[in-house]
Amino acid sequence: MEKFKLRIFRYDPTKDTNPYYKTYELPVEKGMTVLAALFKAKEEQDPSISFRYNCRAAICGSCAVRINGHATLACKVQVTHILQKYETDTITVDPIGNVRPLKDLIYDMDWLVDKLKRIKPWFIPKEPPPSDGTEYRQDPYDHHRIDFASDCILCASCMSDCNALKANKDYHGPMVLSKAYRFAADTRDGAKEERLDAVLDDLNLEWCVRCWECTTRCPKEVQPFENIIRLRIMAAEEGYKTPGEIHAEIFEKDILNRGLLNEMLLPMKQEGILGAIKRAPFGIRMMVKGKVNFADFFGGHKIKRLEEVQKIYEKAKEKEKEVKIKLPQIMGVVYEDKRKTRKRANFTETGGNE
Template sequence: MDTFKLKVFRYDPTKDTEPYYKTYELPVEKGMTVLAALFRAKEEQDPTISFRYNCRAAICGSCAMRINGHATLACKVQITHLLDKYQTNTITVEPIGNVKTLKDLIYDMDWLVDKLKRVKPWFIPKEPPPPDGTEYRQDPYDHHRIDFASDCILCASCMSDCNALKANKNYLGPMVHSKAYRFIADTRDGEKKERFEAVLDDFNLEWCVRCMECTTRCPKEVQPYENIIRLRIMAAEAGYKTPGEIHAEIFEQDIYNRGLLNEMLLPMRQEGILGAIKRAPFGIKMMLKGKVNYADFFGGHKIKRLEEVQKIYEVAKQKEKEVKIRIPQIMGVIYEDKRKTRKRPNYAETGGNE
């Protein structure tokens, strides 16, 4: 293939009523990135194409855009790789998702800044600076808990493909939650309470739908989805009664008392009578589809051999005092920083237990 087609999203609010796409034919060159292709099209065919860029080294995050439907950094991906991956001769570039387009591939960043301000994404020390004038010290393991989250370059690729943010524009989003985690998990920081309140406000941590698109699209391996889960665990350990924590407690009680989850009474037990009324239409649909066991309205039945389940539960509760679950590497997710000589323990092998 000697040439390829670069299909660019175009929109100028000063003269266009609707966005459109314009295609430019360019030569295929070894090592050419999507950003380099945009420059080639701009310099040789259409000087009106508008896009953001800065470092051209996958550090600043300015050139994030959707390329063939998925958010990434235009300076990081190469044309030949994309043509081979998608088995096509066309590369389509658009602004990232969940944003307001200002012009062509340039989008409004004010909404991102406003969301970030709510979690104060900067270091606020809990102690005065060391008297000897050195930097704030931290144990290497404590730093391992935050080093991957510190790699976030605010490119918003994770925000682009976040399904929860598409449904609820007030949702803080994975990038903001990752920044909150980076400082809440920092042993040197002193504003954990205020940041916890920000991420827990308006059920923010509960809006995540676990699609993992944010982690899949992150060009810096920041693990946005995993950071949301870590924040949930840390909030529970800090004593915050989140909806997720309440849900887990009800689930635990049901399994111990009857061996089954009582889904019909769950909304009322978790959210009260108003919550049950709000979810009534959905409950009625479940009834009409035969998905409801009417006995659950009266407490439901117990499974056979419930005493065995209870015995397992009691042993597990006893072991809970002996086993320490370390939250930085839950779910077997491993992040090895190749820049460090001392590798982080492989929690996929140990199960995260000490």
């Protein structure tokens, strides 16, 4: 292939009623990035094309766009790779998703800044600086917990493809929550409770739908989805009774008493009578479709050999203090050697024992 088509989202609010696409034909050059292609189209064919850029080294995050439907950094992705991946001769470039375009590929960033302000994404020390004038110190082991999250460059690629944010604009979003985790988990920081209050306000942390799109799109391996899970676990460990924590407790009791979950009584147990009334229309539709066992309204039946499940539960409770498997550590084990500092114990070898 000697040439390819670069199809660019165009919108100038001073003269355009609606956005449109304009296509430019460019030569395929080895090593050319999508950002370089945008420059070539701008310099040689249409100087009115507008887009953001800065470092050209996948560090600043300025050039985040959607390329053939998925958010990424324009300076990081090569043209030949995209053409081969999608088996096409056309590369379509849009602004990232869930944003308001200002001009062409430039989008409004105020919404990002406003969301970030809510969680105060800066270091708030819990004690005065060291008396010897040196920096705040941290054990390498403790730094492993925030190492990957510290690599966030605020490119908003994860925010672009977040399905929960698309449904609810008040949701903080994976980038903001990941940044909240980075500071809440920092052993040197003194505002953990304040940050947890911010992410738990109005059930915000619970809006994640676990689609993994944020982690899939992140160009820096920050693990935004995993950081959301870590925040939930941290909140539970700090004693916050979040909807997720209550949900898990109801699950545990149902399995212990019946061997299976009673989904019909779950809303009432978790949200009270008002919650059950709110979800009544959905419950009625389930009844019509034959998805509801009426016996569940009265507690439901118990599984056969329930005593075996209860024995397993009792044994697990006995081992609870002896074996502690920490999900934040397990989910971070992939990146534990990123900085080549003191190695964390491998949970697969120790069985989670601390």
